[in-house]
Amino acid sequence: MARGPNHSVSRIVRRASAAILALAATLVLSACGGRTTPGPAPAPDEILVGHYGSMTGSEATFGRSSDEGFLLAVEERNAKGGVKGKKVRVKTYDTQGKTQEAGTAVTRLVTDDKVVALLGEVASSLSIAGGRVAQQYGVPMITPASTNPAVTQVGDMVFRVCFLDSFQGEAVAKFAARSLKAKKVAILYDQGQAYSKGLKDYFGAAFAALGGTVTTEQAYTGGDQDFSAQLTTIRETMPDAVFVPGYYTDAGNVAIQARRLGLTAPLLGGDGWDSAKLAEIGGAAIEGSYFSNHYSHEDPRPEVQAFLAAYRAKHHGTPDAMVALAYDAARLLFDAMDRAPSLSGKDLAAAIAATKDFAGVTGKITIDADRNANKSAVIVQMKGGVPTFVESIPPAE
């Protein structure tokens, strides 16, 4: 080893950095240990509810919207005296749209923050990841907007207040076949998203049963920026409409590129399109396209109009369906809390399961034996950057 004058300097640097490293490690460890052992026990006069959602990442508006909806419901409820004489508080953790983060966030909410119930996620794969933890620790969870059938199959602690993809795919197919009189539809879906894949399958089956033909099924992977190859293939099949069951970021980009390629057929989508960002990204290209959704702000029902008034008192603009669903999920949870004899996981889950004809913003909610909500869907059209009501598709049977 060379022992120059630099040697002692480098040794000092090395020792210093190792010391910093060791110090950092101890700090991190002790901070974690200290935080978790007793946990900040929830104050006796409040009820803590956990929310996990994607506050950052490519589906960030979902998390932000659902957070707005939950907080709106909580503030409203607290103004009326809370639940069982206690104030309700929501604790929100970010999942970055990753299942790993969702699992960690829910574990922390349940075992460290000791929440009595969970609200979240929007994306189905994240709700499954979080739902498995909720099930493991016996804490009831209500997902506002996860539409994949597998979500509530996780166990008896997991509920939802939205319709299923099987129904949504059928609703869009009915609209395409009956109202748009489409005979040929092409599909462009995200093969990396269970939501997109599921919706594609349900739509395809329902559309074929209604006598239509799916001309081609093209796939992309979430995060792709260039769809021109798939859209060129789609253009050649001359479809009457193109079904794009992805999230709003991709749908906006697909619309722009489709119009640039001269593909003028209307685009169809699912509730994953519902975000103010859709018009921002898609601009003029997304105008005239249709998607299925959970509610329309043009609905004259008193629940909807009261909700809109409450929302506009706090925020600007028009709430998207994620806000409405989250608002419903939180209010349904409070309703179940009122009816439950205690707030233990078992009692609360039983009370949620017994929910019947709950008057929500997004329609009447009855929780069925599979812990799903049987509800109607609305079809909306993008007009002037705002989704406007076209028609309502009632639930099956």
Added chain:
Amino acid sequence: MEARPGPSAAVTALRGVLPFLVGAFASLLLHFVVAPASGPFATKLVMDAGINVILAVSLNLVNGFTGQFSIGHAGFMAVGGYTAGLVTYYGSMLLWGSPAAHGGFLGGGELLFLAACLAGAAVAALAGLLVGLPSLRLRGDYLAIVTLGFGEILRVLLQRTGDVLPTAAEVRRTPLPELATHVGGALGFTGIPFYTSPFWVGIFVTVMLVVAYRLKSGSHGRSFLAIREDEVAAEAMGIPTTRVKVTAFVLSALFAGLAGGLFAHLVGTTLNPRELGFQKSFDVVIMVVLGGMGSISGAAIAAVILTLLPELLRSFSEYRMILYAALLVVVMIVRPQGLLGLGEIWDVWRPRRKGTGR
């Protein structure tokens, strides 16, 4: 040195197993004393950190010691995880009719889990051999390209698999080879029983650290380092470079597969193809680079810090990823060779002596 009589056979044997005994004792202590006292969330973080330690230290064998650049570590982790998940999920279905965790500590279920992890490691090692053999004969950046391609191909293939079979009756009806295609596709492989416990993580971390340390201080490790410093010179000195590189790569894949098995059975994780892509591989590369290319303790400590840091910063919500990235940038400016460089944490205080018996 020569004057001292060699240690007796018993002492040598004891030295051989002592680290494992210490590790096993520490794992039991962690499992039965520390974990119950510190609660489930802290326990989960410790297990997350342990799995990341295995990932970082095993990647360090290739990227740090041997100087090759692999960015497909998550791919091997996925191979191990899916293999282990298949064995425990469908194994439990066939044996006990339900995928729920079976038996208590070291009961039948845990033995199945151990077998599954070892199977996952073996399949991952095989995948490592298939990927490494053609690409490591060459010198340069080829390994990076091939491992990146491997990871992405695997991800797309996994996304195209069928749904997980939910009932034992369906599983019994399906022929065994076909079960391997029912791993959940884009939704992720859900329903795998939660077997990963502090005990198992502790045991596997011990094995990883002892193997890495003995490799580094033995002749294999010296060959690895020789290749890293100068491949031509190493070859001139008689080191079979391709063989040594492939050995390092296969070992690295093996432990990544093991980590994948632990990951698959951990509470609150889902095997999701989207999240086992190159982003995850880069997370591990960051741990190795931050800890020091070639430093076992450095990679391990970096893995622990990078697991816990985002959790500590959670209260800063949206800003935490900015803070996290900024911290990384600062460390790389101040310590471009990583926190510990090639050394180990215990070298820092102990003056290095030249080749004495100790």
